[in-house]
Amino acid sequence: MKVKVQTLDAKSGGDLELNDEIFGVEPRADILHRVVTWQLVNRRGTARAARERSDVARTGKKFGRQKGGGTARHGDRRAPIFIGGGKAHGPRARVFSASLNKKVRALGLKMALSSKALGGQLIVVDNLDLKDGKTKELKAKLGGLNLGKSALVIDGDALNVGFARASSNLSNVDLLPAVGANVYDIMRCETLVLTKAAVERLEARFNG
Template sequence: MKADVTTLAAGKAGTVELSDEVFGLEPRQDLLHRMVSYQLAKRQAGTHKSKGRSEISLTGKKFVKQKGSGGARHGDRKAPQFRGGGKAFGPVVRSHAIDLPKKVRALALRHALSSKVKADNLVILEDTKVEAPKTKALKEAFAKLGLKSVLFIDGAEVNENFALAARNIPNVDVLPVQGINVYDILRREKLVLTKAAVESLEARFK
């Protein structure tokens, strides 16, 4: 399929041929959901921790007689029911990551790209070169292009001036093509790919 190429100044810069194998699939919600769940689970720190009764620093001396107290037969103060005692079945340090085959992850990325094409939310940009890192000028350029919530994917290296100018604009993300991922694509309304990014993606999935 063919797509129009635009410039940052909202001018026309010809067309580019998009591969149907990458941008022309029928999006599957189940694949996208599995991939987003995989990403969010993997990035959880999993550093939450509470102490069990074996880790509490309290005396282990039996503090009440076994018989005759009229109460329960407690062994020590570290039991979960006492103030300062260990937590029963508390959280432990662990990984929240789940398994997802590499081929499924790659397919989910293609479906995410295709979903943007189908929703007419894909913009192909000639490049992201700007003369100076001026946020005000970049905001005006985005307004001309109708970009409010947007993810920019550049080539192997992001233009430094563009990244500096864009980082203070809310709801705007800028990533190199190596960092493209399903979650960031779906969380923004528009996806903007440079010509270099399109070539890199098509070479990656060839």
């Protein structure tokens, strides 16, 4: 698959041949759904447990007499009805995690990249160099690229410092290194922007 390379000024920068085994795979909704679900499950934090009756540090001595006190019978102060007592049927500690085959994860990333390439939502730029690294300057340049409502920009192994500083104030632009490319972030953005270094790194990641 051949795509046009642009500069941040939306000027032509030649052509680039993309690997069809990575950017030309027919997307499957079930594979993408499995990978996104796996990502979101593993993002969840652990559930915090509440202290129940056996966990509260209070006396276990019987509270009051069994009969003759004019009140209900109570065994100790750790009962849930007392202030400071244990929680009745409280939440238990849980760890949320899921596993997914490596081949399925790799296939899901290929399909996510292919869905953007085949849908015309992929833009390849030569680099992310900015003269001054200012947000105003970057916003003016990105206006010519027609990024839509949101864009994910993926750079090579190291992020461009000037671009990262300038894009930090733009809520509709996210920046990731090539090693951080993932299905969820790619699918939730409207436009995917790859640098030439990112394309090389992604192709090396799957071929290597």
